Amino acid sequence: MIRPGYFVRQALRGMRAKPMIQLAAVGAIAVGLLLVGVAVVCALNVERLANHWGRGTQLTVYLKQDATRARADALAKLLRSRHEVARVRYISPRDARKRLGESLGSRAALLADVEPDFLPASLEVELSREADGAQARAIVALLGAARGVEEVDYLGRWAQRLGTLVGLMRTGAILVAAIIALACLYIVGSTIRLGVYARREEIEIQQLVGATPAFVRAPFMLEGALQGLVGGALALLALYVFHSIAAPEIEGALASLLARLDVAFLSPLQLCLGLVGGVLLGLVGSTVATGRYVEAA
């Protein structure tokens, strides 16, 4: 019955007339989403870092002296059939000796008299990205009990420290993101509510002359959705700028240590979700805030 054009005009008029209220709401939404965005991007990249380093997670399975090559191949085949295992490599006693020699560097002469097959053969097992600590431990247990296996060497001290640290960072990022999300929800809600409160007289008058709740609400909801859209866009823009500045720094710092790691930005889908989230935030906030005064009359 009522043309949407009317509400668009009303919403725009409202926004022009009270720019301060709009700026407050847009600002709150932008800041809220920006903080959530920062947390998400951090969590995202910590995750990537964990995977990147996690990919290096290796087990070394030392075989018994009397284990045959066939036994080793059977074990390797068994391991390869498991999805949490990425690669398996057989290291012969000769290879092992060579490696030890390399690791001793200038003191390799030490090994000159050692017979070639003094060191045990082993399997180097690289776990897949997806494998977590529990799965790794399961495999270690499995291998420890397997026939022909002497000993399983799992994760060095530093790798473990790093893993713990990355885990803490991840937990921290999630915890902080949750706090931030809740806090920002509160702030966005109260900002929008204050804005509506400042215009409660307008709402009251409209209702006194016979406007339906829907009629009163529509411009506020449109306004809220627009605030959310603009706030969301601003947040993503700011996030992009931060990313552009910070990413090269972080990549530079990591480059000297690791092959290469791009600091990822949000995916197009995530960007869209951010915008949709902003719109929803504005919309729901406005609806709830207006409800108070619409119901009251």
Place this chain on the structure above:
Amino acid sequence: MIRPGYFVRQALRGMRAKPMIQLAAVGAIAVGLLLVGVAVVCALNVERLANHWGRGTQLTVYLKQDATRARADALAKLLRSRHEVARVRYISPRDARKRLGESLGSRAALLADVEPDFLPASLEVELSREADGAQARAIVALLGAARGVEEVDYLGRWAQRLGTLVGLMRTGAILVAAIIALACLYIVGSTIRLGVYARREEIEIQQLVGATPAFVRAPFMLEGALQGLVGGALALLALYVFHSIAAPEIEGALASLLARLDVAFLSPLQLCLGLVGGVLLGLVGSTVATGRYVEAA
């Protein structure tokens, strides 16, 4: 001339009459300070972690085969005289061989035929907490050029990764804290402004009947200071609760790896600063926000 009692009464009345405005302002301040507090506590503990692990930073100085024990002692003395060095320990060729044997575990038999002084003597240098990367590199350079030194082994790959990671965390925490602080300043400002805006008529009327700007402002400033105090206290309380919950978790996760690290909370001074910051935030926000309408009339 005008009794402060009047303003206290006015401020309290204002707070009772419009609880929603108060809650919005208190909430914004609390959330703002809480986020800043989280960032500060994170940065604080990353710093502590860095120091803690930084304490383990060791150099191994391999001495030339022909270097005498006296030469080694002279070098150790030289090192001990430097304030960035915490401890120096002499490792004889015999000690070195024993260690290698231990690290080879069940394959130690390998070393059975090796003569006791085949491995070089070395100095294990532990840097002090305060020593940074630049100082460490300087010492490495110094030792590299010293007489009797064959090779200096500095920081393993994992330790370096960890150092980089901790550095990134610190930079990130500072960056995020800065964004958060600015963002919250904006939100607190606009929330307080909206609250004053909703009461602009009251301000106008007071001025029409002859109230001085100071008279109009005083209750708002008092209100702002109170909002800041309550907001600050809430923020610190919430921070304390988070800390109480998170600290044992984090400590537990670290405990298996490291001797012991308490996750620190804010010092009493920092707590006071938080409260003072809240009060200032509320006070300045209210003053600025009221200024608009007081000047306009």
Place this chain on the structure above:
Amino acid sequence: MSVTKSFGRGSGGEVLALQDVDLHVGKGELVLLTGPSGAGKTTLLRTIFAAERPEGGEIVVAGRNISRLRRSSIPFLRRNIGVIFQDFKLLKDRSAIDNVAITLDIRGIRRKESHARALEALGAVGLAEAAEKRVSCLSGGEQQRIAIARAVVGVPAILLADEPTGNLDPELSHDILDLLDSISRRGTTVMLATHDPMVVANASCTRLVRLERGRIVAMEQGVRAPIAPPRLLTPTPQGLDAGVLQPAEALS
């Protein structure tokens, strides 16, 4: 149309604003409501458009009991009732014409038509030139006339005028009384609350009701006969509920 009101206890807190007021008003009547300050005139009018709910008694408009109306039906009731508020209740930061047109806008009337009709109504109160000015920039009397224009622009079935000439000079008051009279003669029921003796003297009312401390203390016949004797119209509940009863069309 028939209006019945009676209250056991008045609304508005502990004060008994209205007590056992019993009044039947027929279609096309122009009832003058007088009484000293605080007598309950405004409260009585407010109960009719459901801005105030009586604690007792009932108000029947077009066969519907207002006091038991569903909340969601109230807007549609109000669209058939034009109100000139004592304190105007204008949107201060909008233009005069926007304030008048809003009663048409909420019914979904096209902007062009609603503005044309609003301009006409502003012309009727002598404010055609001020149409685009913001209400906050207008004088007290100008604001009052905008409130009047807003109340009459929808050609409502009932018009409640609360002290509509308090801020107007005698000449304008006269014009406004003429306007209300002609509206009433076209079938709109008008209830006019006032303490201006000049209005009481000049208005060609069908009845004069005097309120004091929430009670009717006097009721006289006015100079004018009602266009139709008080009678019960067939109730048009769907009209009130669905908002399809557009008095403008219904009456012309």
Place this chain on the structure above:
Amino acid sequence: MSVTKSFGRGSGGEVLALQDVDLHVGKGELVLLTGPSGAGKTTLLRTIFAAERPEGGEIVVAGRNISRLRRSSIPFLRRNIGVIFQDFKLLKDRSAIDNVAITLDIRGIRRKESHARALEALGAVGLAEAAEKRVSCLSGGEQQRIAIARAVVGVPAILLADEPTGNLDPELSHDILDLLDSISRRGTTVMLATHDPMVVANASCTRLVRLERGRIVAMEQGVRAPIAPPRLLTPTPQGLDAGVLQPAEALS
């Protein structure tokens, strides 16, 4: 006390609200200001308490040029001017007595005393019982009387009454006119803007000024002689500036 006003161009946007208004008012006078809606009465009063700045001309109160007053002096000027606003300008969500007492509170008068005096003023307008009620719960006429009580409670040197009886019944209007008259006889200069012919007929004014479209079109002597012939008082700038001139004490 001497008041001089004259404007080249009126304030209030493009409209010439006031044009070359030239008026001298002596201490203790009671000047009636009439004119049709939109004549500029409110604007003229607003310039006197510096709520509106004229584009040209000057307003002199007690030897001080209001239009060139420092912004920081305005509050102290206003403390000597009581204003009854046409739209009341009350703090809606505070009690009646708080609204009246505020004029005393801002001068730093003790709460006890300010409340006692406010209650007295409320009694003078017949609202002693409503003292603790919230303004938003009061009727139009009750609100107007609170506005009157607030304007007179400080016993100001000048009283500007803008349509003070628009929402009052004849009896109350009479009482209020009596109140203003007695205030004026005690030395307060009263300027009363109204279009109520009853007020014009009954007020014992010293002068009757008629404004039309921002110009003075007529000025007659009233029924009452000014208590003192118009004369220039010695200016008391420090009194106006520092707010130490407390008319209550100064006049009693």
